[in-house]
Amino acid sequence: MRKTKMMLLGVLLTCASGAWAATTTDDALQKYELDGVTSDFRQFHVGDTVPPLYLTPEYNIKQWQQRNLPAPDAGTRWTYMGGSYVLITEAEGKILKIYDGEIFYHR
Structure with missing residues (x-):
């Protein structure tokens, strides 16, 4: 059970960081x-x-x-x-x- 929770947390963090990076890049480009x-x-x-x-x-x-x-x-x-x-x-x-x-x- 613990291993499953850790894998789900890893997937969630990976997805969230990818979305954050895309948003941050778009926002950063807008200032230029x-x-x-x-x-x-x-x-x-x-x-x-x-x-x-x-x-x-x-x-x-x-x-x-x-x-x-x-x-x-x-x-x-x-x-x-x-x-x-x-x-x-x-x-x-x-x-x-x-x-x-x-x-x-x-x-």
Whole structure:
């Protein structure tokens, strides 16, 4: 009986810690989320389209994990504009999300 209780407690703690970690990560990322970014002497906001320069391979961030960014969804990618990380659609370059460049140092 005692062994069963200990196993159940272990499962409960594992599930709770996983849920807590996911919530903590989402909450931590929110503090880096921005409404806009200034780049090339222009202000850009979520929903705007980036200049063609940022659609080139040179601006494609492939190592998003090392920068503490969430995984891009299919058809999207991360780029770097004006000191911020910007999630854009691959086809037209529409801005979906903007994170402050300080997210790189988040631990």
